[in-house]
Amino acid sequence: MIKRENRIKVKELCEDFALDINGKKDLFKEALFFDLEHYLYKKPICIGVFGCCYYDSNSEELIVTQYMIEGKKDAIPILNLAKEYFIEMHEKYNKKYIVTFSGNNDYGVIDYLFDKNKIGFNIDDCYEKIDLQREYEKLIGENIGLKNLEKKFDIQRESELISGSNLSKTFCKVMKDFDYMNRMPEEKKQRILLYNEQDVASLFQIYVNWSKFLNKDEEVVNIDK
Template identity: 80%
Template sequence: MIIRENNIKVENFSQEFILEIDGKKDLFKDAVFFDLEHYLYKKPICIGVFGCCYYDSNDNELKVTQYMIEGKKDALPILDMAKNYFKEMYEKYNKRYIVTFSGNNDFTVIDYLFDKNKVDYNIDDYYKKIDLQREYEKLMGANIGLKNLEKIFDIEREGELISGSNLSKTFCKVMKDFDYMNRMPEEKKQRILLYNEQDVVSLFQIYIDWKKFLKKEVE
């Protein structure tokens, strides 16, 4: 399994632009920002990459953690590591919210795999979910994808975009061929990890700049 941790400096941001949830602007300090890359075939098969970050106000940094499977043997351990990450964030760092974008798919996958593999953990028992896609729909009355929302927020990604279908095909091969990851170029592995990292970092950036770029249209 590949374990990747990274600290990303956060530029100064204004309190006036932060997304309010239940009239509160500071919930992002008590949140983890979460995104999965996964493989499904009729039903969820495995998590390919587990990605999360949280904001450290002392260092003014995002602390990013990622787990990426390298073969079928990692399919169960990555679930245990995901569970332990959520437990540590809750117990040690007092996190109480999970921020996603269209998170239903990710939660459906991880909940199904937890249950199937008898991993005793229910995310809903500990965390309240905040879905930025739903918040956008409530405000603007329309649906939007993450990449289009990033354009509105002037978020520029490093490297090329990767489609969900291509990622799914990659993890299908990983699950079926024990040596596939050994033959995969290091550049491709890092590209997948960077793509997932930028997903979770974008969630934070959108959250804190929410009112800077989004205003409800008044007729």
């Protein structure tokens, strides 16, 4: 299994622009920003990449943690690592919220796999869920995808876009061929990890810049331009 931790410097942060949840704009300090890459065929088969980050106010950085499957033997260990991560973040770092984009799919996958493999953990016991897609829909009145929302927030990806179907095919091969990851070019592995890292980092950037770029009339608001 590939285990990766990275730190991303947060250049500017103005709490006034952050998403307001029940009159509070500082919940991002107690939040995890979560995204999965996974493989399912009728039912969830495995987590391909577990990605999560949180904001460290002391260093003014995002701390990104990722686990990437390298073979069928990693399917259960990656679930155990995810459980340990969620528990540590809650108990040691006092995290109380999980922020996703259209997170029902990811929750459905990880909850199913936790239950199937008898891994005793329920996310709802420790965290309240915040879904940025739902928040956008409540504000604007229509649905949107993450990449289109990134455009509204002027987020420039370092990673190239990878379709969900291509990722699913990759992890299908990983599960069926024990040597597949050894034959995969290192560049492709890093491209997948960077893509997932960009997803969780984007969630943070959208959350803390919410009212800087959005209002109820869906007009792009950019104070700096």
